[in-house]
Amino acid sequence: DVKVTQSSRYLVKRTGEKVFLECVQDMDHENMFWYRQDPGLGLRLIYFSYDVKMKEKGDIPEGYSVSREKKERFSLILESASTNQTSMYLCASSTQGGNIQYFGAGTRLSVL
Amino acid sequence: ILNVEQSPQSLHVQEGDSTNFTCSFPSSNFYALHWYRWETAKSPEALFVMTLNGDEKKKGRISATLNTKEGYSYLYIKGSQPEDSATYLCAFTRDSNYQLIWGAGTKLIIKP
Numbered sequence: 001d002v003k004v005t006q007s008s009r010y011l012v013k014r015t016g017e018k019v020f021l022e023c024v025q026d027m028d029h030e031n032m033f034w035y036r037q038d039p040g041l042g043l044r045l046i047y048f049s050y051d052v053k054m055k056e057k058g059d060i061p062e063g064y065s066v067s068r069e070k071k072e073r074f075s076l077i078l079e080s081a082s083t084n085q086t087s088m089y090l091c092a093s094s095t096q097g098g099n100i101q102y103f104g105a106g107t108r109l110s111v112l
Numbered sequence: 113i114l115n116v117e118q119s120p121q122s123l124h125v126q127e128g129d130s131t132n133f134t135c136s137f138p139s140s141n142f143y144a145l146h147w148y149r150w151e152t153a154k155s156p157e158a159l160f161v162m163t164l165n166g167d168e169k170k171k172g173r174i175s176a177t178l179n180t181k182e183g184y185s186y187l188y189i190k191g192s193q194p195e196d197s198a199t200y201l202c203a204f205t206r207d208s209n210y211q212l213i214w215g216a217g218t219k220l221i222i223k224p
Contacts, residue, residue: 103156
């Protein structure tokens, strides 16, 4: 079974803190994605990566950065957390050109 | 702007009843339509990926149809069971781009 693991299920951070969300996949997938999910909205793509050290902005990259130093790990970084970044964050992975994305269980981040 | 609309937003169904809901998407440059199921506290999981107009897919009591000319897909659940309670997400891709455009989901609650 494909496994995508997000390091935390719940996080509470303060405004201005630097926040790291970690995601690891064990299926040697080339593509990895970070989404956020807010009530009443579809999943919105923040960043994606199609190879190690490669990254592409998604639809809402502002206030975020990412790091992919190893194929299996894709980190989302909030440089200075703000209250409007309170959300559910989902990581996903897929094969190169693959249709199906495999998701982690999500991290619910609260920024106070 | 690409929009994926799902309706209804939420749905309460009596156990044993059948139900269906809709996903609407832009029909131009269509490549694939995806359905995912997202149970509370779990990862979203792919149900179906459909690419051809007129496609019908089935998995147990759940089935889906696709009309790419008019830009809609239906998801049907026959004889709803409590374990069907989840949010059902649809997403589409265009031009073989592996980025998914997501709807906001239909939250299905099965009443015993």
